[in-house]
Amino acid sequence: MVQPSNGVETPGLNTASSSAPLPDPVITARTDSYFNRTKRIVSHFGDCEVTYAFFIRRPVISAPGLMLEWLKNVMAERNSPYTIDLVHPEGEWVGAGEPLVYITGSFTHLADLETLLLQKLGSPCVAAHRAYQIAVSLPHTKFLAMDARHCAGYGMQELMAYAASVGGRAAKRDGAIGFIGTANDAVAPFFNSTHGYGTMPHALIGYAGSTVRAAEMFHELYPETDLVVLVDYFGKEVTDALAVCRRFPDLAAQGRLGVRLDTHGGRFLEGLNPQESYAVVDRHAPEALRRYRSDSELRYLIGTGVSAAAVWRMRDALDEAGFPHVKIIASSGFGVTKCACMADAHAPIDVVGTGSFIPDRWNETYATADIVSYNGTERVKIGREFLLPSQRKAQKGSSA
Template identity: 70%
Template structure:
């Protein structure tokens, strides 16, 4: 994928989005901010405003994904008519160590105090999700990813944050040679991936409506005859049987590589024809030694357990090749987080595309960003224990 195009499209999406999903007016921001910031604002108004500098950081390693938050701040400053100096310490997509300041913000204490709550909401989760997406892409560098996070988000603002984050993490991994994310599953955030439209074919609901996997494929092909065809094959628990039936019905698609099957097998059962013993055997046939190197129960499940395991993917590849369909692609989904992607790499799983929203942080407490004032009217001052924040602000002042 052209990462320059993706970056340009992402910038355009950012330019069009901000101010739409976040409040800019003072009264709405005050109503959503922690109340002590509103009281602080009143006290400072009473005793006299001053310029302050905030340092913003996260306590764990992340990928810098600050433009969402910074763009919102700049729009607030423009709307409310105050001067904001924002220094991004790291370029977008750059790796950031735990506790390293991401931003230094300088401006009126009266104006900035109420913004802290909403700023931190927009920053931490995006940076952690970008780091997860980056790690996933590097774990499977030859495999393209599709972002499918929207259904797991609590609303559009989170959806926008997570789509943006996946785009940032993907481009960081692409700079290191990974394929990264080639798109996402909805139109609204497609611009973060350099696209105009979301990607995807059918949900399980269409198969239920059609009454069979084959009929759902036929319906899709009739309405979208010029599109590549990706068919979900786990609805009836007959992944291999239904896959081969679809291949027989669409031999040209299969021969030309325009047919893909998507494995989304429920975690409560094995792929058709597999059980624990046969799953071990599949891996031994295709990637000897992998099963002997597993390091945890979670990794063992990803390799030979229920759901979309490495053994399930290898078994599907075997079945396709044995039936004479080597060009049919395998798309996988269901819990493909960093750990699962790493396990798939260890097993050399023959994956053509990963669909996932599992870059959304698992442990929300890791996403908590923090802001501390480190200078008042130019005098450096910070609470005890946060002196580490002063180093780069001082370096920035000297450079300026």
């Protein structure tokens, strides 16, 4: 019997291109040759029912949806029944080496799928874990997945967007706001959206010749879209932010205007230096300065680029000028440590755009699979006995 991926409707899976079945010659070409040879040998000497245990050799958040959806579609094309035992449903914490899912079916029809199934399991689970970590490290801030440019093609982008959505929902269950969307339309359905977020790159400001003019151009063509303006192009973040606010006072008053801080790490935000940065943070969150534990943490608090001091400096300037409803969007180098420092400094960030952080551990997939049962008889290579279903049941029984 073919079962659904996890019993829970996952946004975006119905439109995910990576879930589409592939012709058998394409699967053969993309899978490891020893699996293809195994398929032929088993077909010649007689098929049997096998159970695969899929696991990952590092802690992750379970993100099996794309893999299981693809498996469902391929096995339907092959008219081959199978069953799944999803030990860790989507969004659940999985310890290193724990079986994540058992798949039982025809050895002939499963043998040549292992390579592609692992490709669709390991990296999303790792990335979902990273998305979860960054979201809970700054729980009261919204996150936007801007990782597409850091991905090696659309296939990787789709896996990362799905992972960010899973990790974001897991973080939300633990009290964080999590991920609200992504930067382009193709993967927006994973976030229950029809479109990507974002208004303008630096290139548009260079084309317009001024930050205000770029904002005017954007608003003229997209009057119904909230306006978020990059303010670091000319190195006058505060000056240009206030100029845009004065140009669009109604949007500012309605909370439909935001400024995005993306200041280069080689300089301070306008009006700041080491002394001024220290003074700003000391005014708003003196305890954060007393608790820092490393040079990198101190840099996130009062250093160059988008620091906690930079965020507070912008918030102070906006409030003092009468624009308390203008939002601050921050990007550039946001990872767990930087977010934790921002949280410690109570930095008033409304949205964080994170790019390279989500796929940064692409090399840490460590996903693998072993057959643990042949025609109902448990058998696995020495050292992997912990994957046997009977062992798992015994462990659950002893802990009950």
